[in-house]
Amino acid sequence: MxxxxxxxxxxxxxxxxxxxxxxxxxxxxxxxxxxxxAPLPIPTKGQRYARIPTIALELWDGYGNFHLSTVDLLLLVPEEAKFSEKVISDKMRKVLNGIPYEEYMSGNPAPMIKASMLELVRKEPGCEQTIDVLIAKMLFR
CATH class of the missing domain: 1.20.5 (Single alpha-helices involved in coiled-coils or other helix-helix interfaces)
Structure with missing residues (x-):
């Protein structure tokens, strides 16, 4: 058995x-x-992705609590575009840090970031022909 x-x-x-x-x-x-x-769309001929250094946002809410958010962005630009990713990243950080936390978190901040950063980038010399701003990663802490 x-x-x-x-x-x-x-x-x-x-x-x-x-x-x-x-x-x-x-x-x-x-x-x-x-x-x-979703995988990134393959740029067409004459286009390329430019990675913007990570932007760390230091946000304070109405109660004095500190919140940190990091954003990684990619720019879809023409291949001949000449610009400094570091300078653009610093300008983006200054603009985003000026947004109050309540406004930032009132809804989905991704469309707001995408629209405002695209507008900011297109004003920069050498980036007037920027096609799109893509959010690669976005973290909230």
């Missing part, structure tokens, strides 16, 4: 191990899909 139980356990054990491995693989694939957003 003990032998039969042992043989049955030996037959069932590998099958359950394989099933748990498949579940782990599925979970890993789901995590990979969740972690990645």
């Amino acid at each position: 003990k032998r039969r139980a042992l043989l049955a356990a030996l037959l069932v054990l590998p099958a359950s191990a394989l099933a748990s491995e498949k579940k782990d693989d599925k979970k890993k694939e789901e995590k990979k899909k969740e972690g990645k957003g």
Whole structure:
């Protein structure tokens, strides 16, 4: 009787191990899909992406509490565009830090950031032909 139980356990054990491995693989694939957003559109001929250094926003609410938000932006610009990403990042940081926390968090800040940064960038010399501003990453702490 003990032998039969042992043989049955030996037959069932590998099958359950394989099933748990498949579940782990599925979970890993789901995590990979969740972690990645939609892929960036491939720029057409004559366009390129310019990465703006991370902008750290220091926001204070009405109660005096400190909030930190970081934003990573990409600019879709013509290939011949010449500008300093660092200078643009500093100007963006100054504009965004001037926004009150309540206004910043009143709704979804992404469209507001995208519109205001596109307007700001198009005023810069060498960036007049900027096509789009994309938010690569946005964190709230």
